Amino acid sequence: MSRRLLSSFISGVRNHHASLMSRGYCVAINTNCYARCQQRKAVVPTLRMITTHTSSDNKVNLGIREDASLLISEIKKELQTGRSELTEIATYYFDGEGKAYRPMIVLLIGRAFNHHMGCPIQLSQAQRVVAMVAEMIHTSSLVHDDVIDCADTRRGKPSVNVLYGQRRSVLAGDYILSRASQMLAKLENEDIIVVLSHILLDLVRGEFMQMNKAGEQNQRFDNYISKSFKKTASLIAYTCKAVTLLSGADAKQQEAAYEYGRNLGIAFQLIDDLLDFESNQTELGKPTAADLKLGLATAPVLYASAQFEELEAMISRRFSEPGDVERSYELVMKSDGLEKTRELARRHAQDALDHISGLSDSDEKRELFALAEMTVNRRK
Numbered sequence: 001m002s003r004r005l006l007s008s009f010i011s012g013v014r015n016h017h018a019s020l021m022s023r024g025y026c027v028a029i030n031t032n033c034y035a036r037c038q039q040r041k042a043v044v045p046t047l048r049m050i051t052t053h054t055s056s057d058n059k060v061n062l063g064i065r066e067d068a069s070l071l072i073s074e075i076k077k078e079l080q081t082g083r084s085e086l087t088e089i090a091t092y093y094f095d096g097e098g099k100a101y102r103p104m105i106v107l108l109i110g111r112a113f114n115h116h117m118g119c120p121i122q123l124s125q126a127q128r129v130v131a132m133v134a135e136m137i138h139t140s141s142l143v144h145d146d147v148i149d150c151a152d153t154r155r156g157k158p159s160v161n162v163l164y165g166q167r168r169s170v171l172a173g174d175y176i177l178s179r180a181s182q183m184l185a186k187l188e189n190e191d192i193i194v195v196l197s198h199i200l201l202d203l204v205r206g207e208f209m210q211m212n213k214a215g216e217q218n219q220r221f222d223n224y225i226s227k228s229f230k231k232t233a234s235l236i237a238y239t240c241k242a243v244t245l246l247s248g249a250d251a252k253q254q255e256a257a258y259e260y261g262r263n264l265g266i267a268f269q270l271i272d273d274l275l276d277f278e279s280n281q282t283e284l285g286k287p288t289a290a291d292l293k294l295g296l297a298t299a300p301v302l303y304a305s306a307q308f309e310e311l312e313a314m315i316s317r318r319f320s321e322p323g324d325v326e327r328s329y330e331l332v333m334k335s336d337g338l339e340k341t342r343e344l345a346r347r348h349a350q351d352a353l354d355h356i357s358g359l360s361d362s363d364e365k366r367e368l369f370a371l372a373e374m375t376v377n378r379r380k
Contacts (some may be wrong), residue, residue, distance in 0.1 A: 031218050063069040064367060067107055068100035075132050078223040079179055083380030089164050089172035090179075091138050096154050099380075102138055104371060105236055105264065106131040109257055110243035112356070112364035117247045126152070126187055133196065136180035143173035143204050148207070149294060157335045195242045210296065217312065221302050225266065232272075233265025256355045262366070263352035265283045268375050273298035274338055277329065279379060292325045299344065301328060303337035342376070 056287050072094050079090045110123045110131070124133070145151070146159040148171050153159055161169040184193060207228040229237075240261035241254045243348030249257070276291050277300055297305075305311040308331045313323045332338070349372040359365050 009275045064104055064290040068103040071103045089173050092160050093238055103131055103135055106239050108364050108368050109240045112359055113244045113247040113249055115362045116360045121146050127200055127246050130242045133180045133184050136176050139236055140173040140176040192242050198238050202230035202234035226268055228269040232269040233262050236265035237261035257308035260352045263348040267348040269343040270299055270341050276342045289329050292319050292328055295319055299341040300337035301333050303340040307335045345376050
């Protein structure tokens, strides 16, 4: 039953991506001006440290970073195939140059709940598979996104579609997703399959939300947050829920893990959208103002539109006229949109920590707090 359920679902998602390419969707985008193809309560310091702008990358335990890197190496082994070109394309983004943000969250939340439930603190093999599958789903979505957006770069190097072309890239993304589905089916745990299937549904729905028109002014921010959840936070939230389910956590504890992931994921996306304006291309690893060039109004733009009505028309036409991107960028930088975006990210980070405040004290719990700080204060 579980294998049939997952196989059917993955097939539908794969066919969706293939149909996009067969209709020349990427060319259509380029033509339409998207531009270039509480440690108990006492331990929760109300995120005072999160209100600073100092880097906190070094506050997450080096051992967790090494374990996350090991997880990526295990994924690359799983993606080996008899065809060297397919292996090369499928593993291209598993190069160790990413932030390993999602694997670190899953490793830490799994260990923290294992400790809380009185289990061995190290992740079980099933929990590690869930962490690997989540990263594989995420990376397959990056491959497909870069094809759809006609992206030129990713993480400071040429994007997969630039090097290998659209068709091969789409197939490689499908291969990663299919291999993940095999690994998941081998767990023979239908509860886990049902939980993680939400991620794929949300990814597709989020992509369609992003393609739609800007919508009514009074609905834009709610739509933006909903899209941010579906495209970014859903994967983190449901993966956190899945690994805690495997810890033996009850429904309330699983929901706490889910809310930690949901809020931290939204905070991550808010900061990502802020950095599209604040960071330079070298820091970010991709062109700045990329979202504006794709016709997307993110939180900084939506906040700025409350101060500068001029932005409304540009948002509605998705920054499609000459000078729209430059003028919108200028207005955002003059507004308080960036600070409001960071403040909203802080609030979501605080909400994330509130939901795990009841966990028993552990190094992993403290590192989950440090990860929230890192999320809000990161520079890339």
